[in-house]
Amino acid sequence: MKWLLNIGIAAALISLSAAPVIAQNKETEMNAIAIPAPLDALVSVVNGGDTEGYLALLTEDSVVDDNGDRYVGKAEIKTWSDRELIGAKGVMTVQGVETHGTEIHLIADWKSNFYTGPGRFIFTLRDGKISEWRIRAI
Template structure:
């Protein structure tokens, strides 16, 4: 099965899988938000601090299992690996222009 993501979402997934924090941050709009189970991190400085502690800093890996388009949101189901949370999770992405404006993580 081929799973295709829009280039903006694919760039974030690829950056996460390379553990490339700079590329990950560059994939967000200036006012981008990560919503991790209701905890919101806005802008590069807050997203960096969150990622250092819980995402790329934990050598995250995302094995995309499924992709759905729900209106203006792309929702992926991924098997998360690394040295932090491990297991299935859902990530939804809202894109603005050529970057992600919001990434929401849920079970």
């Protein structure tokens, strides 16, 4: 399966370096996936169970939309995370990255005590931080 990888637009909009991440696709070929730095950091802190590190990646007015349930601001997002993200021992394995205008999509496998399955994680960045994160099961 080929992954659409076009971070040029996002890189032009946000001056960020991308860190390579290794992921396996269904054909078990190894592919280097370039993930914008704030999202690479997000995967690391979530997988490492670091709540404070996670919250530091968000803008003050950040929004998380988890399949239609909206959480606005760091206090609401922390309550959600304590239940469904970091508190649920979540682990995200990135399979691909896509850009759609100013949005960056991570296609990933998600495993936690709360929910397990494939997901599309849609991010909007502002000033090097996550201003919006929409989560969609696929």
